[in-house]
Amino acid sequence: MTDFTDLPDLAGERFGGAVIAANDEFFAPKDALVKPNAPEWREGVYTERGKWMDGWETRRRRSPGHDWAIVRLGMPGVVRGVVIDTSFFTGNYPERASLDACALDGTPGAEVLTTQDVGWEPLLGMSRLHGNARNAFEVDGDRRITHLRLNIFPDGGVARLRVHGDVVPDERVFARGEVDLAAMELGGFVVSCSDMHYGHRQNLILPGRSTHMGDGWETKRRRGPGHDWSIVRLARRGVLSRVELDTDHFKGNAPGSCMLESCDAPEGFDAERATWRPLVPATPLEPHARHTFDVDSAEPATHVRLNIYPDGGVARLRLFGTVAQ
Numbered sequence: 001m002t003d004f005t006d007l008p009d010l011a012g013e014r015f016g017g018a019v020i021a022a023n024d025e026f027f028a029p030k031d032a033l034v035k036p037n038a039p040e041w042r043e044g045v046y047t048e049r050g051k052w053m054d055g056w057e058t059r060r061r062r063s064p065g066h067d068w069a070i071v072r073l074g075m076p077g078v079v080r081g082v083v084i085d086t087s088f089f090t091g092n093y094p095e096r097a098s099l100d101a102c103a104l105d106g107t108p109g110a111e112v113l114t115t116q117d118v119g120w121e122p123l124l125g126m127s128r129l130h131g132n133a134r135n136a137f138e139v140d141g142d143r144r145i146t147h148l149r150l151n152i153f154p155d156g157g158v159a160r161l162r163v164h165g166d167v168v169p170d171e172r173v174f175a176r177g178e179v180d181l182a183a184m185e186l187g188g189f190v191v192s193c194s195d196m197h198y199g200h201r202q203n204l205i206l207p208g209r210s211t212h213m214g215d216g217w218e219t220k221r222r223r224g225p226g227h228d229w230s231i232v233r234l235a236r237r238g239v240l241s242r243v244e245l246d247t248d249h250f251k252g253n254a255p256g257s258c259m260l261e262s263c264d265a266p267e268g269f270d271a272e273r274a275t276w277r278p279l280v281p282a283t284p285l286e287p288h289a290r291h292t293f294d295v296d297s298a299e300p301a302t303h304v305r306l307n308i309y310p311d312g313g314v315a316r317l318r319l320f321g322t323v324a325q
Helices: 030-034 171-176 201-205
Strands: 018-022 067-085 096-102 121-128 134-138 145-153 160-167 189-193 228-246 257-263 277-284 290-294 301-309 316-323
Touching: 018 030, 030 067, 030 160, 067 096, 067 121, 121 134, 121 145, 145 160, 189 201, 201 228, 201 316, 228 257, 228 277, 277 290, 277 301, 301 316
Parallel strands: none
Antiparallel strands: 018 067, 067 134, 067 145, 067 160, 096 121, 096 145, 189 228, 228 290, 228 301, 228 316, 257 277, 257 301
C-alpha cells in the first residue's frame, strides 16, 4: 500500500490550487495554506497585528461557532489522505478540525461557495490536532471533488493543508488530440525509481519548466556498475508520438545519456514481468538543455521507463501522444 503522502497534492498552489474564502484571517493570510514550500519560523518578527506566522491564523474567538476556509483544488480528484500541518503553532493551534467536500463545475467564486446552495458533504470527521505537528489523516474517498472546506474548532492557526489523492481530470481533455500523457495534472504518476537522493521522482512530471536544480529528479553519484531509472504510469493508455526530456539547471550533473522503453499492461503492472519495448534508443544528453525525440511506434503503452546512464538529474519528462482507442 502506497503511503498517501506519496500521491500528488491536489490542492497545491503550483497546480492552480487556491484558498477562495475564509471567515477570518486576522493574524495570518489564508493563501499560505497551499504554498508549496515548507512552513518557516522567523524569530522576533512581528507585524502590526502580532507575531508573524507562516500560515493561516484567525483571531481568538469570543463567541460560539468555529472558523473555516474554502479551498479550490488545483487538480480535481479522489482524496486519499490529508495533512493538516500546524508547524510552529504551539499555543495558538486549533484543538480539532474537520473537512467537507463538494464537486462543482467551472470556477465558482466566494459569492457562490459561501451560500447555502453548495452541497457540502463530510470528508473528514471531527479530528483532534496536535500543535507544531504534521497531523496526517487517511481518508476513505470514493468520489471526485473540486473544493474543500477546512473547519477549525474553535479558532487558531494552520500552517499548511496538503490534500493527497488520485488526479481525476476532465475526460474532454483527452479528446483534443495530442496531450502530455505523463503530466501529473492529467493523472500521470511516477510509480517507482532506482534512487531519488537529491530530487523527488514526481518532480519529473510537474507542470512548467523547473525553477531550480532541486525542482527535478536527481540521483546520488553511482560508484558501481548499473544505471538509474524511473517508471512513469501514463494518465491514459495511449500511443506515443514524441518525447521531451529537459536537463534544465543540471549543468555539472546531467546524465551522460538516456534510453526510454515502454510497455503495455492494461490488466495490471509488474515491472519485473513486463515486456519492455524500445521507445527512444540510447542517446547522449547535453547539460542544461531541452531534448526532443520523435517516436515511431504504433503500439499502445501504459508505462514508460526512463533509463539514465550512469546517474544524474533530469528536470522534466514529457510523453506526448493520443489515447488508444
